[in-house]
Amino acid sequence: MPSHRRAALALKGAVALGCAAGAVLAAAGSASAAVGFFSYSEQSVRQILSDPPDGRCLTLVTPGRDFRNFTDTTVELFSLPGCHGEHTYMNPHSGLVGAPSWARSFVFLP
Incomplete structure (x- = not known):
């Protein structure tokens, strides 16, 4: 096989490998966090x-x-453990606005 053909196949394989690695990294990075x-x-x-x-x-x-709440994400606060019971929401960057007087659990909405 001519050397330019081997080089083209090697480049094609490297591009495919790079695309596969990028897909794996994108899937691994799908877990998000509030900023x-x-x-x-x-x-x-x-x-x-x-x-x-x-x-x-x-x-x-x-x-x-x-x-x-000084994050870029809405947080849902609950009256009972395990994110159960009555709930309310605090909007992103809302500080104290929407905060309940107390809560037992909360979750940041994706």
Whole structure:
């Protein structure tokens, strides 16, 4: 086989491999996180979450208070553990607006 033909096949294989690797990386990067920070008080201790994960329910040991959303994602807060019970939403970058007086769990919406 001529050397220019081998080089063309090698280049074609490298491009295909690069495309496959890009697809794998894109799939691996599909998990997202809110960008910014979310804070609350639990047992009089201020908690700050930086770039919290989307779609994962976070349950507090005791009711949290004084919620502040400075992320780019809507957060849903619940009255019961495990993201159950009555709920409310805090919009992205809303600070205190929409915050309940207390909550037991919350999730950042993807």
